[in-house]
Amino acid sequence: MNISLVLEKPTSSLVIRLFTSGQEPGDQPFFKAEKNELWWPGEQELWLGLGKVPSTITYLKVLRLLFHKRKDRWPSRLTLDARALSAEQLGAALNGILLGGYNVQLYKSDPKPVSTFFGERGELFVWTSEVLPEGQRAVDKARHTAEVQARVMDLMNAPGNKKPPRVLAEWALESGRQHKYRVTVLDQAALKAMGMHALLSVSRGSAEPPVMILTEHTPESYQKTVVLVGKGVTFDTGGISIKPSANMHLMKSDMGGAAAVLGTVELAARLQLPVRVVGVIPATENCVDGDSTKPGDVIDSYAGKTIEVIDTDAEGRLILADGLSYGAQTYQPDVLIDLATLTGSVVQTLGYAAAGLFTANDDLAAQLRQAAERTGEKLWPLPLWDDYKEEIASDIADVRNYHGKPLAGAIVAAKFLEVFTNEHPTWAHLDIAGVAFGDTEFTPNRAGTAFGVRLLTDFLENL
Structure with missing residues (x-):
């Protein structure tokens, strides 16, 4: 997966927006931004609730759960609206997204396919208000951390004879x-x-x-x-x-x-x-x-x-x-x-x-x-x-x-x-x-x- 920091919303890409309860858009009565709540306001936008007082770890867990549940259905290009996120929150969110593609089917002869989004052709655009060194560091650290975690989980999930x-x-x-x-x-x-x-x-x-x-x-x-x-x-x-x-x-x-x-x-x-x-x-x-x-x-x-x-x-x-x-x-x-x-x-x-x-x-x-x-x-x-x-x-x-x-x-x-x-x-x-x-x-x-x-x-x- 390629991860890019961008200053403008890319065209032809599903945008994921994160909301805290009480700060959700007020022009609709259905979405309350409760933790893990989803809402599709349009074909090119997905809203995800974080709950009332989300910690940094909340960003990791809600995005990991979302991306794992739909890991076989994501388009190859996605955009994360990170304009309001700190570098720490961004790193946690990206760690969750990357781990959402973890595949436990280590020894299946005919494993179920996952989305190309998690492969080499996948693209994740991080839409931010400004491109700063700490933002790129957060991206790099999240990638390295998720890759190591996945390797460690493979070791843990392998049977004793392997x-x-x-x-x-x-x-x-x-x-x-x-x-x-x-x-x-x-x-x-x-x-x-x-x-x-x-x-x-x-x-x-x-x-x-x-x-x-x-x-x-x-x-x-x-x-x-x-x-x-x-x-x-x-x-x-x-x-x-x-x-x-x-x-x-x-x-x-x-x-x-x-x-x-x-x-x-x-x-x-x-x-x-x-x-x-x-x-x-x-x-x-x-x-x-x-x-x-x-x-x-x-x-x-x-x-x-x-x-x-x-x-x-x-x-x-x-x-x-x-x-x-x-x-x-x-x-x-x-x-x-x-x-x-x-x-x-x-x-x-x-x-x-x-x-x-x-x-x-x-x-x-x-x-x-x-x-x-x-x-x-x-x-x-x-x-x-x-x-x-x-x-x-x-x-x-x-x-x-x-x-x-x-x-x-x-x-x-x-x-x-x-x-x-x-x-x-x-x-x-x-x-x-x-x-x-x-x-x-x-x-x-x-x-x-x-x-x-x-x-x-x-x-x-x-x-």
């Missing part, structure tokens, strides 16, 4: 070549030599070898280094502590943290953000085999601490333990953040509206929550008090990976991860289990959301 750890590594290597950032893949032999025992223990039941993917965007000049660690369990059976079969197919989404980190580093490179951003992605399957780690086993870790494995389905925290230790020790970052589809407990607490935020650093919490507010990717703080520390105490090892109680599950998981952060003063854990894979307009079933990409990019831009 994305074993080596495929994530190939994705990262190709992205690094294309967008000129560094990618290193540590294979199984390297992981053994380095002592990544917690990651290796999770992989023992799978025929697919584990990897650790290291991605690094390093600008010519920067002041801060941020390390992002993403859980990359490409399929999770639960191991010997096996999950029920009913929804196990959804465990293809257990690499949502890895997908967010992969996408964020790519987007940082595309946008040339003036921050050094390092991605650490421990990737593995968690399967069942005669060689699988068993409940009660004691394993080593990269940090040198021993772990009693109470539950093999609490595997995400094991691979994050090695990832966090490696990231903190190797890069000495100013900020250390991990993301993971870690616990069902956080879903019970926050539902599907927000991710859980765990940090002892109030300044970091405020920065992340501000980014969440700006992007609509919501976070809610949960405690990280030492009152919960006894829940990870083990009789025979340094720590245990699960407390076995039907309470405070997300908090206890965060306390476990804290042990492996080298006491980093600016660390945050984001439990994205309820928001990385859920109900969207893209499919009647649950699908990937690319949660975290816009959130983390905004955080980096404002660091």
